[in-house]
Amino acid sequence: MLKSATTTSLKQHFARAALLGSALGASMLAGLSATSAQTVTVWSGYPEMAPFYEHVAQGLKAKNPNLNVKVEAIALREHEKRIALGLTSGVAGATVIELQGSTVRRYLENDLLPKAPDAVASFVKDKANFDEFFTSNASYEGAVYGVPLFRGQAALYYNTDMFKAAGLTTPPKTMEEYTQYAEKLTKRGPDGNPTVSGWSLRLTGGGQGIAEKFWINLFQYGGSVLEPTTDGKWRANYANEAGRATLKQYLQNVHVLRTVTPEMPADAEAFERGQTAMFIRESWVIGDIASKAPNLTYATAPLPRGSIALPTNLYVKAEGADSKAAWDFVMATNEPENLTWLLKNVGWLPNRSGVDYSSVTSATPAFGAFVNYPKDYKFFTLPSIGPIEEVLTRLAAQLTNAFRNASLAKDDTAIDAFLKSASDETNQILRREGLLGK
Amino acid sequence: MQHKRWMFALLALLPTLAIFAYVRIYPIGDTLRLSLHKWDILSKNKPFIGFANFEELVGDPLFREALLNTTIIAFGVLLITIPLALVLAALIYHRTRSRLAGFYEAAIFIPHVVSLVPAAMAWKWIFDARLGPLNALLTSAGFAPKSWLFDPVLSVLCVIVLCSWQALGYAVIIYLVGFKSLPTSLYEAAELDGASAPQRFWHLSVPLLKPITLYVSVVTLVSGFNVYAQAFVLASDAQGAPGRQVRVLVLDMLENSFRNYRVGYAASEAVVLLAIVLVLTVIQFRLLREKGRS
Numbered sequence: 209m210l211k212s213a214t215t216t217s218l219k220q221h222f223a224r225a226a227l228l229g230s231a232l233g234a235s236m237l238a239g240l241s242a243t244s245a246q247t248v249t250v251w252s253g254y255p256e257m258a259p260f261y262e263h264v265a266q267g268l269k270a271k272n273p274n275l276n277v278k279v280e281a282i283a284l285r286e287h288e289k290r291i292a293l294g295l296t297s298g299v300a301g302a303t304v305i306e307l308q309g310s311t312v313r314r315y316l317e318n319d320l321l322p323k324a325p326d327a328v329a330s331f332v333k334d335k336a337n338f339d340e341f342f343t344s345n346a347s348y349e350g351a352v353y354g355v356p357l358f359r360g361q362a363a364l365y366y367n368t369d370m371f372k373a374a375g376l377t378t379p380p381k382t383m384e385e386y387t388q389y390a391e392k393l394t395k396r397g398p399d400g401n402p403t404v405s406g407w408s409l410r411l412t413g414g415g416q417g418i419a420e421k422f423w424i425n426l427f428q429y430g431g432s433v434l435e436p437t438t439d440g441k442w443r444a445n446y447a448n449e450a451g452r453a454t455l456k457q458y459l460q461n462v463h464v465l466r467t468v469t470p471e472m473p474a475d476a477e478a479f480e481r482g483q484t485a486m487f488i489r490e491s492w493v494i495g496d497i498a499s500k501a502p503n504l505t506y507a508t509a510p511l512p513r514g515s516i517a518l519p520t521n522l523y524v525k526a527e528g529a530d531s532k533a534a535w536d537f538v539m540a541t542n543e544p545e546n547l548t549w550l551l552k553n554v555g556w557l558p559n560r561s562g563v564d565y566s567s568v569t570s571a572t573p574a575f576g577a578f579v580n581y582p583k584d585y586k587f588f589t590l591p592s593i594g595p596i597e598e599v600l601t602r603l604a605a606q607l608t609n610a611f612r613n614a615s616l617a618k619d620d621t622a623i624d625a626f627l628k629s630a631s632d633e634t635n636q637i638l639r640r641e642g643l644l645g646k
Numbered sequence: 647m648q649h650k651r652w653m654f655a656l657l658a659l660l661p662t663l664a665i666f667a668y669v670r671i672y673p674i675g676d677t678l679r680l681s682l683h684k685w686d687i688l689s690k691n692k693p694f695i696g697f698a699n700f701e702e703l704v705g706d707p708l709f710r711e712a713l714l715n716t717t718i719i720a721f722g723v724l725l726i727t728i729p730l731a732l733v734l735a736a737l738i739y740h741r742t743r744s745r746l747a748g749f750y751e752a753a754i755f756i757p758h759v760v761s762l763v764p765a766a767m768a769w770k771w772i773f774d775a776r777l778g779p780l781n782a783l784l785t786s787a788g789f790a791p792k793s794w795l796f797d798p799v800l801s802v803l804c805v806i807v808l809c810s811w812q813a814l815g816y817a818v819i820i821y822l823v824g825f826k827s828l829p830t831s832l833y834e835a836a837e838l839d840g841a842s843a844p845q846r847f848w849h850l851s852v853p854l855l856k857p858i859t860l861y862v863s864v865v866t867l868v869s870g871f872n873v874y875a876q877a878f879v880l881a882s883d884a885q886g887a888p889g890r891q892v893r894v895l896v897l898d899m900l901e902n903s904f905r906n907y908r909v910g911y912a913a914s915e916a917v918v919l920l921a922i923v924l925v926l927t928v929i930q931f932r933l934l935r936e937k938g939r940s
């Protein structure tokens with residue numbers, strides 16, 4: 209009996225020991241697996257890109273189950289501040305950073321981002337993968353630092369039901385027609401005030417967006433906020449006829465024809481809610497409409513002369529094994545399947561050539577204006593110079609005041625004086641930075 | 647013995663003083679130093695440029711606009727908050743025995759503890775030109791609707807209203823503490839002499855509460871000069887913004903630091919702000935102390 213009791217007690221003891229051992233073993237294994245897990249953080253300035261990076265991460269899980277991808281997508285202007293603070297004070301772990309080619313210059317000049325590994329550089333330099341424009345945008349002094357991903361390219365979005373109701377059968381083809389169309393498309397209340405804007409213009413808000421949108425319109429008139437000079441520098445180029453025509457068109461629409469007012473809902477949200485008949489924006493709106501207003505009847509059209517093409521690239525801030533995981537993630541974003549997913553579900557235009565996007569572009573006719581543009585269609589991009597943000601932010605502040613000034617609308621001399629003053633400020637910034645050309 | 651006591655007190659205070667010096671004094675000193683340099687936040691080079699940043703500030707229209715807006719907002723908030731807080735605190739103190747006294751205090755104080763961003767979002771809706779209840783009220787009363795967040799003057803007024811709404815609760819609570827510490831014998835004597843309630847308030851409470859007024863006005867003015875989030879949220883939007891950006895000093899500093907990469911220039915703006923706040927605080931101390939003596 210005693211023997212039996214002792215045996216039972218011993219058995220229980222061993223069982224407990226075995227259980228404890230198993231638990232310890234399991235926790236050690238878990239610890240081991242935790243130590244081998246790799247985390248890559250993605251900093252994005254476009255919240256709508258988050259699902260794309262998560263999709264890429266999901267795809268990588270099959271190859272690397274220990275990879276943990278953390279996507280941190282915030283508004284662009286806050287993202288830019290995060291990069292300025294993060295890169296100078298030190299970023300922990302592997303971080304993939306989304307940056308426009310025009311903004312990255314300062315960081316590269318100060319060695320704050322590493323060069324891409326050889327294999328990545330070869331991929332980017334391969335003409336079969338990227339047009340020279342995109343390769344050079346991701347490079348600095350001949351070395352590749354980033355991998356091109358997508359670009360911001362603008363086109364006209366118009367509500368086909370509203371066009372039909374206004375008796376308009378084709379999209380506007382000249383800037384003069386834009387104003388004429390806006391007048392016909394504007395819906396007004398009993399007091400004569402517009403309730404649906406004919407053409408949504410960017411008139412208010414903070415940041416450089418106002419100046420970028422102004423530049424797109426200015427480009428249609430043959431102008432440019434900055435132009436390169438023969439000595440490799442830059443100077444303002446909007447205090448001229450093109451600048452006057454552009455600003456006058458804004459002022460006419462706001463103050464004379466009242467096809468739009470600063471108080472009216474604007475941009476993609478207004479378009480999706482039927483609060484504006486047309487507006488100019490990048491391709492991501494197609495994805496936004498698909499998710500927020502799938503029943504909206506609309507079409508797109510190329511702009512009269514050409515468009516902005518603003519490439520966004522991916523850069524890496526990491527060291528050692530972390531660096532490899534981060535670059536692997538970056539390369540995975542450029543896999544054809546992922547790029548097609550990006551175009552279909554988010555709407556930003558991938559930059560990689562040699563990928564068949566026709567399954568998406570043929571299924572969504574709205575992409576037509578972004579890929580099937582006229583042969584003589586022209587593109588411009590923001591110059592990769594240090595003070596580009598300051599130039600645009602200050603111009604935006606000046607433009608906001610001008611848009612509110614009704615007295616400018618019918619006074620060409622006053623418009624010219626305003627443009628001269630704004631242009632002097634732009635040149636002053638360039639002079640201070642040693643970038644003002646002759 | 648005395649020496650040892652001093653040494654002990656000094657040693658006991660040293661950790662706190664060291665932390666204070668590191669997180670408060672050092673940044674101020676470094677900001678002063680940076681204001682005399684050109685620095686883009688990214689570069690290791692910070693060339694000394696003397697007072698060039700300050701010279702540029704004088705001719706910078708955006709800085710002048712920010713300075714003017716900030717000054718108007720700070721004094722606007724001060725002018726609304728102090729008298730209103732004093733009157734509200736007197737009314738609440740007068741109703742201390744009421745069952746609703748706690749409710750009154752809480753109702754006034756809640757805006758001060760509510761998170762700023764959702765509060766500002768709510769105000770953004772109130773001020774909305776098309777759908778806001780404020781314009782609905784104006785229209786029903788026969789007035790024309792206003793573009794609250796777009797008009798250069800009205801948008802500044804909106805920021806003042808929002809800041810005052812937030813600052814009021816704190817000022818009222820501090821005044822209430824002041825009211826509770828006032829000697830009741832003086833009020834009883836005044837009542838015996840036939841002084842009415844408004845007279846007692848004006849001739850006793852207001853002068854006796856001058857130290858509280860000094861403290862509250864300094865705090866309100868300093869926080870008024872530091873206005874940022876209110877102006878930012880009222881005009882912020884991912885697309886095109888529902889309002890006009892009211893340019894204030896802190897916003898201009900942030901823009902110069904992290905968008906324009908001009909940290910030295912932004913530091914010179916911070917130095918100007920520091921100087922303004924210091925001068926105004928000294929003036930307030932002098933004015934209220936001299937009046938208190940007289």
